[in-house]
Amino acid sequence: MTPNQTDRLATRFIQFLVLIVVLILLFLLGDIIISGLPHISWHFLTSPASSFSAGGGIRDQLFNSLYLLVLTLIISFPLALGSAIYLSEYAGDNWFTSLIRTAIEVLSSLPSVVVGLFGYLLFVIEFHLGFSILSGAIALTFFNLPLLIRSIEGSLHAVPNSQREAGIALGLSNWRTIRGILLPMALPGILTGIILSAGRIFGEAAALIYTAGQSAPILDYTNWNPTASSSFLNPMRPAETLAVHIWKVNTEGVTPDAVSISAGSSAVLIIIILLFNFGARAIGNRMYKKMTGGK
Amino acid sequence: MDDIQKKLALPSKASREDIIGRIVSYSCIAAIIILVISILYFITSRGLATFLTDHVNLWQFLTGKDWNPGSLNAQGKPQVGALPMIVTSFSVTILSALVATPFAIAVALFMTDIAPKSGTKFLQPVIELLVGIPSVVYGFIGLTVVVPVIRNLFGGTGAGILAGTIVLFVMVLPTITSLAVDALRAVPAYFRSASLALGATRFQTIYKVLLRAAMPRLLTAVIFGMARAFGEALAVQMVIGNAVLMPHNLITPTSTLTSQLTTNIGNTIMGTLPNNALWSLALILLLMSLVFNLLVRYIGKRGEIKS
Amino acid sequence: MQVYDLNKNHIVTPPGEIALSTNQLQVNYGNSKQASMVDASLSFPRFQITALIGASGSGKSTYLRSLNRMNDRIATVHGEIMYHNTNINSPKVNVYEVRKHIGMVFQKPNPFAKSITENITFALKAAGITNRQELRQRVETSLKEAALWDEVKDDLNKSALALSGGQQQRLCIARSIAMKPDILLLDEPASALDPISTAKLEVTLKELAKNYTIIIVTHNMQQASRVSSYTAFFHLGHVIEYDQTETIFQTPNIQATHDYVTGNFG
Ligand SMILES: Nc1ncnc2c1ncn2[C@@H]1O[C@H](COP(=O)(O)OP(=O)(O)OP(=O)(O)O)[C@@H](O)[C@H]1O
Ligand SMILES: [Mg+2]
Numbered sequence: 001m002t003p004n005q006t007d008r009l010a011t012r013f014i015q016f017l018v019l020i021v022v023l024i025l026l027f028l029l030g031d032i033i034i035s036g037l038p039h040i041s042w043h044f045l046t047s048p049a050s051s052f053s054a055g056g057g058i059r060d061q062l063f064n065s066l067y068l069l070v071l072t073l074i075i076s077f078p079l080a081l082g083s084a085i086y087l088s089e090y091a092g093d094n095w096f097t098s099l100i101r102t103a104i105e106v107l108s109s110l111p112s113v114v115v116g117l118f119g120y121l122l123f124v125i126e127f128h129l130g131f132s133i134l135s136g137a138i139a140l141t142f143f144n145l146p147l148l149i150r151s152i153e154g155s156l157h158a159v160p161n162s163q164r165e166a167g168i169a170l171g172l173s174n175w176r177t178i179r180g181i182l183l184p185m186a187l188p189g190i191l192t193g194i195i196l197s198a199g200r201i202f203g204e205a206a207a208l209i210y211t212a213g214q215s216a217p218i219l220d221y222t223n224w225n226p227t228a229s230s231s232f233l234n235p236m237r238p239a240e241t242l243a244v245h246i247w248k249v250n251t252e253g254v255t256p257d258a259v260s261i262s263a264g265s266s267a268v269l270i271i272i273i274l275l276f277n278f279g280a281r282a283i284g285n286r287m288y289k290k291m292t293g294g295k
Numbered sequence: 296m297d298d299i300q301k302k303l304a305l306p307s308k309a310s311r312e313d314i315i316g317r318i319v320s321y322s323c324i325a326a327i328i329i330l331v332i333s334i335l336y337f338i339t340s341r342g343l344a345t346f347l348t349d350h351v352n353l354w355q356f357l358t359g360k361d362w363n364p365g366s367l368n369a370q371g372k373p374q375v376g377a378l379p380m381i382v383t384s385f386s387v388t389i390l391s392a393l394v395a396t397p398f399a400i401a402v403a404l405f406m407t408d409i410a411p412k413s414g415t416k417f418l419q420p421v422i423e424l425l426v427g428i429p430s431v432v433y434g435f436i437g438l439t440v441v442v443p444v445i446r447n448l449f450g451g452t453g454a455g456i457l458a459g460t461i462v463l464f465v466m467v468l469p470t471i472t473s474l475a476v477d478a479l480r481a482v483p484a485y486f487r488s489a490s491l492a493l494g495a496t497r498f499q500t501i502y503k504v505l506l507r508a509a510m511p512r513l514l515t516a517v518i519f520g521m522a523r524a525f526g527e528a529l530a531v532q533m534v535i536g537n538a539v540l541m542p543h544n545l546i547t548p549t550s551t552l553t554s555q556l557t558t559n560i561g562n563t564i565m566g567t568l569p570n571n572a573l574w575s576l577a578l579i580l581l582l583m584s585l586v587f588n589l590l591v592r593y594i595g596k597r598g599e600i601k602s
Numbered sequence: 603m604q605v606y607d608l609n610k611n612h613i614v615t616p617p618g619e620i621a622l623s624t625n626q627l628q629v630n631y632g633n634s635k636q637a638s639m640v641d642a643s644l645s646f647p648r649f650q651i652t653a654l655i656g657a658s659g660s661g662k663s664t665y666l667r668s669l670n671r672m673n674d675r676i677a678t679v680h681g682e683i684m685y686h687n688t689n690i691n692s693p694k695v696n697v698y699e700v701r702k703h704i705g706m707v708f709q710k711p712n713p714f715a716k717s718i719t720e721n722i723t724f725a726l727k728a729a730g731i732t733n734r735q736e737l738r739q740r741v742e743t744s745l746k747e748a749a750l751w752d753e754v755k756d757d758l759n760k761s762a763l764a765l766s767g768g769q770q771q772r773l774c775i776a777r778s779i780a781m782k783p784d785i786l787l788l789d790e791p792a793s794a795l796d797p798i799s800t801a802k803l804e805v806t807l808k809e810l811a812k813n814y815t816i817i818i819v820t821h822n823m824q825q826a827s828r829v830s831s832y833t834a835f836f837h838l839g840h841v842i843e844y845d846q847t848e849t850i851f852q853t854p855n856i857q858a859t860h861d862y863v864t865g866n867f868g
Contacts, residue, residue, distance in 0.1 A: 007496035014409060017401035018418070024465060025421050028428065031436060082323025090320055100324055103331040109584045110334065111526025113553050117560065117577050118334045121341065125565060142330060149327075162712035166774070169672060170725035170781060171702035173309035175316025180724060185715050203429025206528040206553075210561060246431045247529050250438055251558075259439060266432045273427045299784070300686045302699045308730060309698035 029270070036267025039260045045268075049216060049245065054257040058265055060216040063232060064133070064239035068212060069201050071137035071235065076144045077194065083145075084152035089164075089178055108146030115143045116207035124211060131238040136212025143207050148197050155189025156182055188287035195280035199273040205243035213238030214248050242269055335581070342578025344571040351375050351568075356575065362539040362555075364569035375572045377552075379541045381579065384551040386456050386542065387531065388524040391463035395471055396517055403475035404501060408487070425469040434533035437462040442534055449546050454536030457545035462530050467520035474519055478512030479505060511598025515591050522587035526580060528553035552576045604861070606837065608640075612855040613844040616647040616832055621785055621815035622669065622704070627681035627691075629664050629673060638664045638677070642841045644834055646785075651807060651816040653826035653847065656836030657867065662819040663709075665836070666787050669817070670704040671697045685785075702729065705778035709790040711770035713762035713777075718745075718754055721762045721773055722780045729781070740780045748776035749806045768799025772806065779810065786810065788818040792825065804829050823863060827851050835859045 001009075047057030083104075091097040119139030129135045159182050167177030183190075215238050223231040240248065246265050249258040345351045351373060359376020361368065368374050402422070406414040441461050446453030486508055490500040506513070536548020537558055550558075556576050563570035623646065629639035639661045646652050654662045667673045669683060671690070674697065683691040690700045714721050722741045731737060741758070745751040750772040754765070762773055771791055778786060788807075792800040807816060807829055820826050826833055826847065833850040835843045835858070843850060843859040854860045861867045 003496045003499060007498040010498040010501075011409060014401045014404055017398050018405045018414075021398055021402050021468065022418075022421060024468075025425055028436065028465070029424070031440065032428075032432065035439075079323050079326060082320045083327055085316075086320035086324045090317065100328065103328055106585065106588060107327070107331050107334070109522055109588050111528065111553065111580055111584060113526065113528035113557060114338065114577055114580050114584070115334070117556065117574075118337055120560070121337055122333070142334070145327065145330075160712075162708060162710060163714065165672065165706075165708060166712040166714065166777075167725075169670065169701055169706040169708075170777065171309065171698045171700075172725055172728050173312040173316065173698060175312045176309065176728050178316065180728070181714055199427055203427070203431070205429070205431045206557065209529075209557065243429050243431045246435055247533070250435060250533055262435045262439075266435055269429055269432060270427075273429070274424075277423060277427055297686060299699075299703060300688050303686065303688045303690060303695050303703075305696060307696055307698055309728070310696055 032263070032266050032270050036263040036265075036270075039264030040267060044264055048218060049240075049261075051252075051255055054255075056255070056257075056261060058242060058245060058261070058268065060219050061240055061242045061245040061265070062268065063219070063221075064212070064216065065202055065241040065243070067232075068133055068136055068140065068208075068239060068241055069198055071133060072140040072144060072201050073194065073198065075137055076141040076148055079141070080145055080148035080152055081190075084149045084156060085178055087149070088153045088156040089174065089182070104146050104149060107142065108150075111206075112143050112204060113206040115139055116210055118142070119207065120210035130236070131211065131213025131215070132236045133212055133239045134235045136208050136239065136241075137235075139207045139211040140201050140204060143204060144197050144201055147200070148193060151193025151196070152186070152190050155186035155193065158189060159185045188284045191287065192280045192284035195276050195283065199276035199280075202276070203243050203269060203273055205241070205247050208241055208244050209247065212241060212244070214240050214244055216240040216245075338574070338577055338581050341571070341574035342581070343575075345375065345568065345575040349373070349568045349571055351572075356572075357381070360541050364572040373568055373572075375568070375575075377572075377576060377579070379539055380550050380552045380555050380576065383456060383459075383535070383542050383549045384525060384553070387459040387463055387535075387551060388521050390456070390460040391467055391524050392471070392517055392521045394460065394464045395468045395520060399468055399471035399475050399516070399520070400506075400513065402472045403479050404505075406476055407479040408497070408501060408505070422469045422472050425465070426473075430466065430527060430530040431533075433462050433466055434530035437530060437534040445546060451546050452536060452548055453546070454534055454548045455544075455546045456535070456542055456549060458534040459531045459551070460545070462534055463524045463527060466527060466530060467524050470523050471516045471520035474516030475509075475513055478509040478516055481512060482508045511594050514594050515598075518587055518590050518594070522584060525583055525587070526553065528557050532557050552580055556580075604867075606842070606856075606858040608838060608840045608842070610856060611840070611842050613643065613841060614846075615645050616650075616846075619648040620645045621648040621685075622646045622817075623684045624665075624669070625682040625684065627665065627668060627679065627683065629661075629668055629677050629679050631664075631677045638839050639668070640839050642681075644841060644844055646815060646817055647832060648815050649811060649813070650832060651811045651818060651830040652832040652834065653830035654817065654819045654834050654836060655821075655823065655826050655862070657862070658821075659838075660836040661839040662836050663789050664839075666789055666817065666819050667706075669785075669787055670701050670706055672701075672706060702781055703783050704785045704787060705781055705783035706787040707771070707774050707778055707789070707791050709793055711767055711774050711794065713765070713770050713773050715761070715763055717759045718762050718765070718773060719758045722777050725777070725781060744776040744780035745773075747779055747806075747810060748772045749802055749809075750776055766799075768795045768802070771795060771799070772803065775803075775806070775810075779814070783814065785815045785817065788816065790819050790821060793821065800825070823851070835862060837862070 044057045046059050048060055049058060050056035116139050119135055123129045123135040123138055124131060163181055164177060167181045217237060219232040220230040221232050225231050226233040228234060242265050246262045249255045249261055346353055356375055356377055358378055360378050361374040361376045363374040366374060402418055406418050437458055441458050442453035445458055482505055486504050487500055490504045531551050532554035535551055535554050537550050537554055538548040539550045542549040556573055560573050563573060625643050627639060627642040628637050630637050642665055656662050668679045673679055679691055682689045719741055722744055723737050726737060726740060750769060753769060792803050830847045833847040834841055837858055843854055843856045850859060851863050
């Protein structure tokens with residue numbers, strides 16, 4: 001075989017492998033959407049789940065997922081922001097900084113089940129929070145922090161140094177420069193990072209099954225008092241999310257229509273995550289354009 | 296003393312703001328450090344209880360084949376042999392990485408060298424979508440598609456290492472691919488042009504120059520993929536069969552560290568041996584993720600020196 | 603390259619009021635043992651323009667940035683910087699106040715990604731000025747002083763990033779002088795500008811020198827001789843000669859200066 005023939009053959013082979021990967025994705029999406037869409041109905045989205053009979057919906061699970069997402073972001077965003085500001089603006093080039101970076105790397109490489117078990121051990125059991133949305137949100141925070149810190153730090157890092165100097169040279173404090181000049185410029189990147197992490201949070205289940213729990217008590221959507229036990233806003237109640245629901249109906253095997261419920265739920269999950277992804281890109285681009293004066 | 300001189304000597308609003316800024320950002324960092332330390336501490340202390348409180352022999356734990364922590368064996372010792380799960384975890388990890396790596400490198404090469412423009416535009420979203428699919432959905436598809444196919448082809452239940460490998464292959468594929476793309480992009484353009492100018496074909500350039508120059512970072516990419524596979528819980532748990540048996544082939548039900556943990560931690564009582572033994576499995580997971588981390592660093596360092 | 607005796611120098615102290623002076627200033631970047639600036643002792647006359655000239659890498663920016671402590675995070679600065687009877691190089695001094703009184707304009711225009719008005723008012727508000735009337739007044743005055751008012755007065759809410767390079771640079775000057783500093787430090791402010799913008803900028807500077815003490819780094823010797831009354835020549839981190847601009851350009855005392863201003867350097 002001449003080198004040129006080898007070259008052509010190798011290229012064909014690479015193209016073949018790429019084709020398979022694309023087909024896998026198409027198959028996955030097709031399977032989820034085609035087998036899931038028929039099960040999605042208004043009834044499916046708005047009625048509570050039923051464990052032992054067919055025809056249950058995912059109303060509460062869907063709401064729990066969203067509520068948990070919001071709570072998680074409320075807890076993790078400020079922490080991630082503060083840490084990212086430290087890393088990008090205050091950290092010197094020394095052993096302490098590399099220790100922190102190592103710690104964050106370790107956190108990001110921990111399997112989510114380990115993070116979930118830690119949350120279970122510390123919050124559910126030691127701190128007596130029980131299986132609750134709050135425990136779940138804290139566990140998801142741990143799981144979410146490293147990625148969010150990295151994306152915020154990256155966005156801050158991308159702001160040209162001349163902007164920092166411009167602020168400092170006017171006698172502004174570093175803090176004011178960060179808040180008033182750097183953060184607004186980094187905002188598109190930060191928002192994109194948040195939305196992408198929202199997608200990850202939304203689909204996560206392993207960190208939740210022993211923190212937010214696997215049961216979805218009937219919720220009262222008219223009770224706005226977060227301390228009432230049946231209130232949908234109560235952060236201390238157990239809350240099965242959509243992702244956990246898919247896992248549970250499949251492993252418990254008591255729900256007769258487990259397959260169609262999982263198919264419908266998977267489709268809902270994927271559609272929402274796709275929306276997050278597209279939203280992240282659209283918002284990022286749009287804000288970037290706006291900020292650079294349309295140029 | 297004039298006015299300006301006084302101002303220069305006294306703290307101002309700006310100095311106070313900066314103190315606030317420091318307090319805020321330092322506290323966040325402190326929280327992160329405390330968090331990581333407490334994760335390491337709590338999991339370690341729980342995981343060691345099996346050996347320190349229940350006096351299980353570490354060697355027997357790592358090499359024993361019988362897992363039934365609730366009951367005693369013929370010698371009156373608790374049956375806490377974790378070897379089946381350790382073997383299964385490593386099997387699915389290594390197999391899925393082995394299968395995924397050629398695909399990942401092919402996709403990466405396609406994006407960086409074969410069709411840089413259209414390839415990136417088209418494949419970048421493909422990778423992002425694959426990353427975005429939650430693991431329970433992978434598990435569900437594994438359960439409804441992969442397991443039945445295996446069952447029909449080979450008989451048995453269909454659950455086992457093969458099913459786990461297939462599911463994990465798809466899950467680690469995007470991880471390895473996107474890091475491999477970074478690795479290939481980091482190879483300076485003149486490596487390529489020099490090789491092509493010497494008359495090498497594209498494949499020769501890729502094979503002899505590109506992959507070699509990018510080798511350390513490609514290895515890192517594979518290790519990241521392995522770390523993800525090793526720690527993946529629910530998708531694997533849904534297709535592996537969850538029987539704690541030494542795997543004899545690829546298609547009998549077995550159990551990984553993660554699947555055993557997720558299945559049973561809620562069914563055991565805190566502080567008892569069956570519960571402690573599960574925390575020891577969690578400790579293995581934790582240690583392995585540290586090992587993967589160290590490997591990445593080690594390879595990263597060696598790669599630096601070479602170039 | 604010709605080797606000059608770096609310890610041979612000629613440095614005068616201008617008569618009259620001195621706005622700022624340095625004494626034995628030495629700068630080391632990072633952990634470097636090699637000083638990028640050695641023993642610089644200069645006095646800058648009040649309400650005059652002083653030019654800093656010298657080859658690339660001679661330490662002009664290093665010196666200038668030390669004057670309002672912009673090097674704090676990247677370098678160690680030894681020696682004294684005297685301003686209003688205070689050594690502002692001391693760590694005890696309120697560095698934010700220093701920078702309020704000693705403003706700086708950079709080589710590359712660096713407006714904020716905000717509107718023209720906000721570019722000017724942002725630091726003013728941070729400094730505690732909240733009166734709208736006063737803010738508007740300061741915007742107008744500073745833009746007029748920086749000779750930008752006529753060009754932008756109709757779209758003050760436009761993004762500053764939509765201005766031309768020359769306009770952006772004048773906006774940066776306006777932003778600095780809106781803080782009513784005493785001293786204005788400019789690091790090659792005209793290097794990114796075309797000849798017309800440069801000429802405008804020079805007129806602006808001369809106008810400003812009535813109320814401000816100006817220290818300007820420039821590579822352009824015509825510019826130095828056109829605008830400044832005193833000139834310092836830097837070489838390899840040393841101040842070689844400091845005197846009235848006329849003397850520097852016509853009858854310098856040191857061979858190195860002579861070679862540099864006549865273009866026979868190196
Ligand atoms: N941030 C920095 N870190 C380390 N060394 C630096 C840094 N900035 C400048 N230097 C070094 O200090 C010396 C003086 O540099 P400086 O920028 O002051 O020169 P300059 O006279 O302003 O030159 P130019 O006319 O090119 O702007 C140079 O040798 C340069 O390499
Ligand atoms: Mg310079």
